[in-house]
Amino acid sequence: MTEAGINYAAVFQALPGMVALLTPELVYADVNEEFVRLSGRSREQLVGRYLFEVFPDNPNDPAATGARNLEASLRRVLATGERDTMALQRYDVESQERPGEWEERYWSPVNAPIVGPDGRVELLVHRVEEVTELIKARGGPEGSRARVLEAELYTRARELQEVNERLREAHAREREVALALQKAMLPAPGLVGHHRAAVRYRPAVGSLNVCGDWYDLVDLPGDRIGVAVGDVVGHGLPAAGVMGLLRSALSAASRVADGPAQALEVLGLYARSVDGAENTTAVEVCVDWDTHALTYSSAGHPPPAVLRIDGTVKFLDQATDPPLGARPDHVARPQATAAFTEGDTLVLYTDGLIERRREDIDAGLARLADALTRHRTADPERLADTLLYELLPAGGATDDTALVIVRL
Structure with missing residues (x-):
């Protein structure tokens, strides 16, 4: 058949x-x-x-x-x-x-x-x-052994349930601390230079799944800003701690580096000395309003999206390299530049927004592009809320999500 x-x-x-x-x-x-x-x-x-x-x-x-x-x-x-x-x-x-x-x-x-x-x-x-x-089972030696088995199994099951309950409570406390730590270390939304950005952070559902996603916005000389997001491998307090170290390091490097690629190179060298920082992904975009240019570099991170004023979506995917610390030797990271028009919108995010189990990442990128096109007239704050509502699973995502939207 x-x-x-x-x-x-x-x-x-x-x-x-x-x-x-x-x-x-x-x-x-x-x-x-x-x-x-x-x-x-x-x-x-x-x-x-x-x-x-x-x-x-x-x-x-x-x-x-x-x-x-x-x-x-x-x-x-x-x-x-x-x-x-x-x-x-x-x-x-x-x-x-x-x-x-x-x-x-x-x-x-x-x-x-x-x-x-x-x-x-x-x-x-x-x-x-x-x-x-x-x-x-009752009666005879076999029944007696069955009753002993019953008592042992039931006792062990109750003990296991009690242990699991205590573990869940401990993980819930850890989750609360990790979320508080992340909130304290992530910058508050507001103006960067004289430009406003919409930022969102959504923790994963479940006490075990709070992760190390972060975002950062840096005011640079001239009419420029640096925008970055990153994702630390792992969960709980360790990931939140590593996130804080890497975000601070990239924020400092971005202020003195000659572009996003060099900033990520510095961050990659630093990540080698931080336990738990290996294979962290990150992407940074420098927005220059004087030249209307987006200069970017990615360390294994999903590509930023640019929503054009005509509704088309372009992914910044021409300067992608392996995650931080993935190479045994230092190699210069690539960097690319794309032009933008006033009124375009820049969107950076972490993989929790687009990735789903047993699904190719291209399907998630297509969902994101479709949502951006349909809501192209929304302001950044409303667009951020709409993307989270439409793209995250109804029951909550199993991975953290960081999202930054800047109207260019």
Whole structure:
């Protein structure tokens, strides 16, 4: 049978294990026959209904955590786009024959994402294996061993959940500190020379994912400014600390260097002496209003975009070199120049704005160009908000995003 001839709906219904499809709102979109049989619920009682309305926690058990743990797992999958295998769960189910009575049940769930063309999670695959009979086996030596297994597994699962909860709390505290550090080190929006720039920083969702993205604006001699963005590899406080060092170093180098390429060369040499700075990407553009020229250089960073007043978009991609510290020996970095017209718009950003898992970067650049063209009449502040709203995933990005927009 060819792939085109496979009846996937029939395959789904015939799967030997319990499988359900959930929407991002955690509503049942579909369930297979085994899910109906083992859950003790009809399709009408499941499809179209909120998961935890159908299967709430046992109200008679104050220590019940099945629903809370399951929701946390599903939310993680939605936020990260990664599969999550849960520890063994005790999750009691109300008897259909005897309403008000709750049956002790044990489950081993796995939750996985189905990602759409835009990189967003469109559905969740919720696969469950019921192990109640194994855990509650009674009678004889085999039953005794099963009860010992039950106690050990359940105890270990509870211990693991408690450890994970403490880790999440610790990571949440680290995230708060890292965000405060980033906010303190990034320049406030406002005038650079007599030119105004719109700047935005959006942290990644999840306590583990705050990263080292930065932006910088430097007032240069004459009617010139330097605009830069960068992205440190890694997460949390270490990345935020490295970000602060590199941003400050590039800001200082830009004031004395003979152009962006030389500034990035100096930054690359400095990055070799900073733990965690290897493979940082950065791009800097010098805007000269006297000559109407954009001089730029990139260290492995996504190309800046220039939105022309006629609505066309040009990416500054003619002076790209490897990230900082990627080469064993010092090599001069390339530099290029592009002309601009008064009224054009310069856009610098980090990869969180355009990159999506399992998608070529060209697709993200095309989305950005399309959004810029459609909103070409917007002022920089409104354009910045619009780009974040349209291009970032609805549930929040898994990578930080820095964005700088300057009307030329």
